[in-house]
Amino acid sequence: MSDAPVNSDIALPFDSLPVIPTAPAGFRSGFVGIIGRPNVGKSTLMNHLVGQKIAITSPIAQTTRNRLRGILTTPEAQFIFVDTPGIHKPHHELGKVLVQNARIAIDSVDVLVFVVDGTAEAGGGDRFVAQLLEKTETPVLLGINKADVQPDDRPDIDESYRAIAADHDWPVVKFSAVEGTGLDELQTRLMEYLEEGPYYYPPDLVTDQPERFIMAELIREQILRLTREEVPHSVAIAIDRVDERPDITHVMATVHVERSSQKGILIGRGGSMLKDIGTAAREQIQKLLMGKVYLELFVKVQPKWRHSRLHLADLGYRVEK
Incomplete structure (x- = not known):
């Protein structure tokens, strides 16, 4: 029925893509993987960074199923953000495909943002992701999300994540993907990992989907x-x-x-x-x-x-x- x-x-406009211009001297570009366990705010982060909703969000875990690319172009750089499914223990073939795709993304980008939930201490799921990232040569930056709703009386939360970052010599940035606080610093730090390069996509494009x-x-x-x-x-x-x-x-x-x-x-x-x-x-x-x-x-x-x-x-x- x-x-x-x-x-x-x-x-949606179904027009063909415009011609990609030549990048100016000193322009940087590259791919940024957004990695983490389910429901830590990865899709919300990408939506805020590109300035438009291109990835769905939900309080339900494992909302993201496909590797989704969001594109942010500034006068200095073009960031291609790769939002990935939350890394979890799979219980069926769909789960295996999702986790496998997230793992593939780890080694196919220029830099990784390991997003964690700043409202709760680091747990086994976060440590599992950290163990996966130990095996990659891709640079990692740990991002403590949800700063806007973090309890004021819980400094131990940040300390639990900073301890993980210190063990791997990862820099840490704290931000709110909802309010946007701290994202300027995140963007600046990420650009340091991008090499000089071309526009991969037209400057006004926000997704390749x-x-x-x-x-x-x-x-x-x-x-x-x-x-x-x-x-x-x-x-x-x-x-x-x-x-x-x-x-x-x-x-x-x-x-x-x-x-x-x-x-x-x-x-x-x-x-x-x-x-x-x-x-x-x-x-x-x-x-x-x-x-x-x-x-x-x-x-x-x-x-x-x-x-x-x-x-x-x-x-x-x-x-x-």
Whole structure:
């Protein structure tokens, strides 16, 4: 069963990319990997750095599933930020793919920001990530996030992370990815690790992801926000069709879940939940895109899709090269 179509206002420019200019003398450029355990604010950090929402955020762990690139270009440098899935112990094939992709990113960038949660002391998950980073030759900078909500009476929190950094001779920067405090210092420190180089992307580009990917992610974000905990990790979005017309863009998307009970939760009584998801997704997407969109959402049961490499590949989850 599928829901009734849900109206949305969306549109992304589908123009071809502009010509990449020649970088000025002394210009720096490179790739910055954002690494850490789940739910420490990696996607929020990248969104703030590039000045636009390109990665979905949620209080639910493992929100990020794909390596997503955000691009920040200043007069002095171009930073290509690589947001990665939170490093965790995987429990199914999807989890294995996500963690493997995060590990691949560690050795394929110019510098790493190891993001930690400044509201709680360093734990086993942080030490596990630190052990992984011991094996890389990529420079590492430890970033203590959530400074805006850190308890004033807990200096031991920072000390627990600074001890990890001291063991590996990693510099430390403290910041708030939500408020932006400390990010100027972070950006300055990161630029020190970038070599002189060209523009990799046009200066006004903020991500290299295709429009369909961003549409799907913004729909998934609202599912994470509005449904019960048992649904989010079992959901994947496929953009089936995009038809552009002069006055409107018609988008058809399928929400894949693993069980019939999850399908019922997503649709809701009389289609109410799916309508709420579509409306909320529209409100977010139209901040990014321009023009009218007619959005149709459907729900399909795909049993155990997270445990099948074939189904994962069909839904866009592959081990990165």
